[in-house]
Amino acid sequence: MPRSSPNSSPTGTARPTTALDVPGWPPRILTPVDLADQARGDGAHVARFIETLCTITRDTFSGRTGSHLALRPWQRLLLDHVFARRSDGRRRHRVALVGEPRKNGKSGLAAGIALEGLFECHGAEVYSCAGDREQARIVFGDAKRMVDADPDLSAACKVYRDAIEVVELGSVYRCLSAEAFTKEGLSPTRVVFDELHVQPNDELFNVMALAAGARIDPLLFAITTAGVKTDTSGRDSVCYRLFQYGQRIATGEVDDPSFFLAWWGAPDDADHRDPDVWADANPALGDLLDPEDLAAAVRRTPEAEFRTKRLNQWVNTAQAWLPAGAWDACRTEDGPIGDGIEVCLGFDGSFNNDSTALVAVTCPTPVEPTPVVEVVACWERPTEAGNDWTVPVLDVEDAIRAACRRFQVREIVCDPYRWARTYQVLEAEGLPVVEFPQSAARMTPATQRFYEAVMNGSIAHAGDPRLARHLANCVLRVDARGSRLSKDARNSPRKIDLAVAAVMALDRAVREPERAPDVGFFAWDEL
Template sequence: MTSSLLDVRRGSQTPRVSTHPTAGYTSGPDAAELAEAAGLVLDPWQRYVLDHSLGERPDGKWAAREVAVWVPRQNGKGALIEARVLAGLFLLGEKRILWSAHEYKTAQEGFLRIRELIQSSPAFDALVKRYWEGSGEQGVELTTGQRLKFIARSRGSGRGFSGDTIILDEAQELTLLQMKALFSTMSAKSIHGNPQIWYLGTPPEDPAAWVYGIRKDGEAGKDRLAYFDWGLGEIDPTVPIRERLKQYRDPELWYQANPGLGIRISEEFCEDELSRLHEGFAPERLGMWLPYAGDEGTGWQVIGQAAWEAALDDKSQIDGPPAFGVYVPPDRSYAAIGAAAAARGGRHIEVTGNQHGLDYRPGVGWVVSRLLELEKHKPSAVVIDDKALAEEAEKAGLKVHRANVADVVTGCQLLFDGVAGPDPATRDVRHIGQAELTDAVRGAVKRDVGGSWAWQRRDLASDVTPLAAVSLALFGHSTKRVHRQQAAAPWAVYA
């Protein structure tokens, strides 16, 4: 009797953790069929990921803006990436695709494999205008003008390349600085385009790696994130290594964590791997994560939660003329107006607002009219960190201070010192517990600015706009050279 794959036991074709947004339509089956036309026949688990990652909303946008896939090595992750890239080029019509790997050799292997797949299909190959290779980059350009580009992140590439899809292979090696560069490539597409970013890899060796935030969001079922993890969860350090090694010998665990077991990985290979890797077998073959060793949760990385809560005073009130700060992030998706002023026993910060809500809203078109309304409080200073918005405010008759980089840095440090600084005498800044501002503090990290720093968001789920606004306001309040020369007016509440 002849045997077939149907006679061979295979690893689990569905992940231990699978969270993804619902969608009425998916391009997954079409993507798998297109890959097969190039000779790439996908496993059920690879089809599963495509089906739940390429779902569309009624408006045609991706239901999942981000996709994360964690699977042990040699299970077929590369083929999944290849199928997604082929779909982007020949099915979805994506104009720019970026395939990024931690090392140059991995990016080069991806390029060679994609070229081989395209050339194996005359229909696909006929659409290629050119392949290019050199200067540490490779790529494919179609006659339609679409481009697929391969880069190695270790070379610092990625900044300035605007992609419809960004593939981050070896995602466990991602750093915050690399993600800052790569997220900037997505902002141009975030409103009028339909971008998607993929993270693929194995659990990191660094127990404080950036991707722990992705893991937390995925396990919590975060909106617009499709998350798939075949690994067996987190290593329990309270169990002695000897006992853990006994557990790792169980083939049932191997089949749970490796969808390619029985297809492209054998039990004998796993046995040999365990004998050589010992405790390294857990992350490498069982996809297990080290206990997280970063800051509590994945936030509060600059101002600690305890310090922020110690600065909370829901009865704090502004006593004297306020200074206003206006911050607009680079993608101009939101803007915020912050206020800072003297208060009894110290200084007060908050995001301004009225009965209609806080002045932290989408877009920038509302800002100048709102600043004109706030003029009745005769502010000591209005600080704006956006050239176009400052010009618009000045044309409307407002006297503003255009913040430069040094001003931004000063505002960030004034707020940090006022809440969590090393000197208790300077910790006199109080806030009233606004949820939007607290979320910004929780999600903020440091962005290097010369020899100093300014606020930066930790990930796409975080927005530091309210925090940056009150920091600018605190700079304005604390810096007499930017004050307006006018009499102070009584301050009560925003209206």
């Protein structure tokens, strides 16, 4: 099982590498690799290692936990390209970037490549890297489970919480996160970057690439889906820059055989709703990936998110949120919400520049299963007002109290930022205040839920122009943490607060209440 030298050649007969009828091959963008370099490379050895020793760690559409991985022909061809060797025996590529949409078997393949690297030479250092430690643990966790599941790997490896060691060879495999300043002094032989597009900047990538300079034939293998083109600094992300560089190599503009790019995905102008586009972009569709999953996802996933995760297309940071006409299609002529109806109130407060919004969303019932959205109140800075204008806090508090008298309010859903005193006052009066911090963990699923409701026609409204305007002002900002609502620019005068309040209120209205109301002053049901 172990290889004594990185220059050792795989045994057995090299398999064909030019078959153009292999399903899923070639990828849309591929840098050239000579057939002779593929044949003398280590791709066949790596494939045998993975298929002989690496197991499926989670039940999937195509296999059960515990069974050995069965690489598809397109995956074997990919390994032939990645692990090609020149005529002098040296590895052809030092950096390989592989782009695939989600659920095409990236994590299992990456874990197998990382484990095989442990046995490449004496003193090998293998690292899994990602944007944060939890992301890095995905590939590393798969590798640990593979070791535990296979007797040969278990006998050869010692498994620790954050490391896998091959004592006989003095080799070690660890997972690292993006705090690049702590990674100086490493000497990696193989680095596996999972989801390179989420790196907040290029520090970790640069550290790992430079750290391998003293090694013979190191490999930095990055496998990722597309994402936004910019990182947290506002510049092109390291992943997008490498993608562009690989494109120039593929077109012959640049000659750099040390860099490899294989990129599955749809062209930028492709119709994201077309099943033929899904098939072209996803090499494992119908095999590792259930076609029904894509058919369901396209109906409930924002377009920008679907394009990045399912079609592997690059997007700008800000994308329009609701398609034109989608909100108008949900309009009802039933009029405003009736008095005494159970609702959740969504409150998004500001102090001066932004607007302050109070929105009611009805709680679904078997009789009325469709939530209805209504603007209760909105305070926007008048165009003629000076810089000294502020939100009338006492009026806002009175409007919330009045809404609690008009409706049966299950929860007042609010972000505590800047309005903590108001929430304390209302809570002291017995009103059911529930904090809803506008963090990525909260807002990403809430935004998704609202989008799905609009696209499926399972939400209604009476056509308030203020809410329609705020929704039209929303863009979808996509970053490493997910997708959330945002203005088109930080200091934009176009307000979105009614939309944010509606998103929060709907998210709570369709869930079980966080707390039972304990109202201390007269409410609707006490009149």
